[in-house]
Amino acid sequence: MEFTKEYYEDLLYKYLLPFITLYDNSESSIIIPNEIATSYEVNTMRLESFSRSLLGWSFLKGYEDVKRIILSMIKNGVNCNCNKYWGKLHNNDQKIVEMFPILLFCIENKILFEENFNSQDKQNLQNWFFQINEVQVPHNNWQFFIILVNRFLQLLDLEYSKERSDQAFSIIEDMYLGDGWYSDGKTQQRDYYIPFAFHYYALLYSKYTPEDNRSDKFLHRSKLFAQSFKLFFSKEGNALAFGRSLTYKFAQVAFWAIYSDFLDDEYELSYIKGIINRNLTWWQSQNIIDSNGFLNIGYSYHNQFMTEYYNAKGSSYWCLKLFIILINKSDRFFKITPLEFHSKERKELIPALFSTLITHNGHSYLFMNGQKSNNQFGNTEAKYEKFLYSTICAPCVSRSLYGIENLACDNSLVVQIGNTLLVRKSCKIIKIDRDIMISKWIISKDISISSYIFPDAPYHYRIHVVKTNQKLYLYDFGSAIKRDSQLSATTTNNIAICHNQNQASAIYTLKDQGFANICNCSPNVNIQFPNVVIPYTCIQYARGIHYVIDCCYNNTTPININKSSPKKIEIRNKYIFYNGKQYKLEVPLSENSSLYSKLIGFTRRIKLIINYFK
Structure with a gap:
């Protein structure tokens, strides 16, 4: 043209x-x-x-x-x-x-x-x-x-x-x-x-x-x-x-x-x-x-x-x-002749935006931590407070407080207490860095969730520390993709994977009383596509302090997945070790705990995602 x-x-x-x-x-x-x-x-x-x-x-x-x-x-x-x-x-x-x-x-x-x-x-x-x-x-x-x-x-x-x-x-x-x-x-x-x-x-x-x-x-x-x-x-x-x-x-x-x-x-x-x-x-x-x-x-x-x-x-x-x-x-x-698109892989901290912006495979990934709206505009938590926004698929907004299909919380958390669903918003910002973003969602005096997000593309890790004095379910949602005739969706080995011809999304968590599934969202919740699906994990927690690691994948097609694999991540006592750096956990994790031994083998299990697409 x-x-x-x-x-x-x-x-x-x-x-x-x-x-x-x-x-x-x-x-x-x-x-x-x-x-x-x-x-x-x-x-x-x-x-x-x-x-x-x-x-x-x-x-x-x-x-x-x-x-x-x-x-x-x-x-x-x-x-x-x-x-x-x-x-x-x-x-x-x-x-x-x-x-x-x-x-x-x-x-x-x-x-x-x-x-x-x-x-x-x-x-x-x-x-x-x-x-x-x-x-x-x-x-x-x-x-x-x-x-x-x-x-x-x-x-x-x-x-x-x-x-x-x-x-x-x-x-x-x-x-x-x-x-x-x-x-x-x-x-x-x-x-x-x-x-x-x-x-x-x-x-x-x-x-x-x-x-x-x-x-x-x-x-x-x-x-x-x-x-x-x-x-x-x-x-x-x-x-x-x-x-x-x-x-x-x-x-x-x-x-x-x-x-x-x-x-x-x-x-x-x-x-x-x-x-x-x-x-x-x-x-x-x-x-x-x-x-x-x-x-x-x-x-x-x-x-x-x-x-x-x-x-x-x-x-x-x-x-x-x-x-x-x-x-x-x-x-x-x-x-003047327009310049063809060309972009090197970039990872840039934008402090004023409370974000780390990554470019990968011709797309942009914006990891957000700290955006809030003083005005009560509609769906502010969806427009400003998700973990990730990308050019692969625009975000979703909620149409109702009832049912995860209506909440449509891509790249966010939902807590279920009884029949009540609560969406992550208005978090306390602990750290904003190029390589890690830490925030604390204080739901009540009895419940809080600290999230450690490690910005990367097409994979990124999320570690959530759950403190609770009552039973709850924690939902962690990956990225949305269009639901069309080319859609393929699979849940196996605690992995939820979905892809169509131009988009792929996956999320994986440890088998800790949890499961993975695909949310078939209600129509018109996504601002780019009238119909979308979102992979998610769900874990039930009793009273106490709990840790969970999720790995999320978001890219244009599954063909490219085997070209890049997630970096090693593990937890030893009170530190997270990732990509050659260590980050202190809010609450130390005992090396004698059964969860610790599961975490050590996490990176081996994550290869299941890659092997699925191979």
């Missing part, structure tokens, strides 16, 4: 085409068919749909007849004497988020704006947008909206607040962590809001304010961030799926699009073009368009289990941020 500038323009127009019939000179917002409820009022939801579509029209030249209607709608929205007035802003208003695309549209269509807005229209525009300086705005990535709105008002020769912008810059500085990473407010969340919000908005400001010394600083930070972010993308083009707001889809590569405008090095541009092109190709192969031609709510298909309470029908159109590439200062990007 030839990824010319015309290709990007045609693709953008394809996404904008369904909106055209919804624009109306007498309106100020639009209603996308099959609306869904959100945490904010209906009128704001419809403004969002209108505003985010304007991102596309900001980057697409021509179509002046459509743009004149849009300008009429903007005039209605900012006119307090019109019954289509967008209304006053209140503190932390969702409308704050939707402001900058409207002004960006006016700037990128400046000639039409001047032709259609008289002095009173401009005054109305100024009055409505200036409200952002008079309300409370959350201390997170939203601070950039204050900066962008004021800068765009200035570029339109309207009143703006330098003081309010400087305050916002100061707040953003307090959120900078180093190495190109930000904290999205006073939280441990680190997700795609760093690239498609913090860095994107910083570079957008720099694009329109190159004379500001801050622009050099923002570009430097983006260069630092790019070094780790480039590892998020697989050879197939898809990116690691984790965190909230994944319904924004190919906004995942919006950072690369705007970053490319600041680069001159041909190799870097070629590398970035490869990432963008592969990601776009992957997204075009997903079921992301509904029967009306609009983007659906979900990740790879329509799925409301994974969406946030602030996701409306128009929310997904933040993905149009990608198309800023069409207004780069030159067309050089489109003339």
Whole structure:
């Protein structure tokens, strides 16, 4: 496929085409068919749909007849004497988020704006947008909206607040962590809001304010961030799926699009073009368009289990941020040949992300330890607190608290006490290191589980230390894979193995009152595939202190399994010995215990997994 500038323009127009019939000179917002409820009022939801579509029209030249209607709608929205007035802003208003695309549209269509807005229209525009300086705005990535709105008002020769912008810059500085990473407010969340919000908005400001010394600083930070972010993308083009707001889809590569405008090095541009092109190709192969031609709510298909309470029908159109590439200062990007995917095996600790990121066989493995959400977004434990996220299969979310099929806890733990199922979340972080991640899940005063995770690919080890004063079942889940006609699933010798044509997953534990099995998950719990299975182990524990070692496997096909085998791991008294290093256990294990003798032979038994695929 030839990824010319015309290709990007045609693709953008394809996404904008369904909106055209919804624009109306007498309106100020639009209603996308099959609306869904959100945490904010209906009128704001419809403004969002209108505003985010304007991102596309900001980057697409021509179509002046459509743009004149849009300008009429903007005039209605900012006119307090019109019954289509967008209304006053209140503190932390969702409308704050939707402001900058409207002004960006006016700037990128400046000639039409001047032709259609008289002095009173401009005054109305100024009055409505200036409200952002008079309300409370959350201390997170939203601070950039204050900066962008004021800068765009200035570029339109309207009143703006330098003081309010400087305050916002100061707040953003307090959120900078180093190495190109930000904290999205006073939280441990680190997700795609760093690239498609913090860095994107910083570079957008720099694009329109190159004379500001801050622009050099923002570009430097983006260069630092790019070094780790480039590892998020697989050879197939898809990116690691984790965190909230994944319904924004190919906004995942919006950072690369705007970053490319600041680069001159041909190799870097070629590398970035490869990432963008592969990601776009992957997204075009997903079921992301509904029967009306609009983007659906979900990740790879329509799925409301994974969406946030602030996701409306128009929310997904933040993905149009990608198309800023069409207004780069030159067309050089489109003339460069994209670099083919090539990646050495990497293992990198990313402290700000609380993670170790490994690349193997063209895929990415993100081992997480410490991500939490201060906000009660849906399924936060699934989006931030699994042991592992990989590009081989996106994660699952839960649809019910009852039944492991509904919980769908890939790469996580579940404890069953009686008929109650509890999912691992809000753990105490003991250690985050390149080679080991230790956390403690305190379930109650009577039950806690310390987990020692040894990041590696395609195999990794998990050791769980269970302290309990009551009987329980411990479930440890491996990685999910698609359930299709090619699926093969086997449980034998306490090993659960499943694979299809493109994915393989397995988990093995010692025979300590436990068993292994395959969980046939309920439909639509996985955000990438409507139907998946997950291998898991389950052990019943009585009162006391218990240890278990699990070995997990996750790769693209079982053919590659015999090319790499797990490293030796063993426990002697109070230490874990793995890969030439020793790690102290929370509770010593007596060498006289029967469990100790079983652990010594563990690596010999694990070869059963390899032999199965041979």
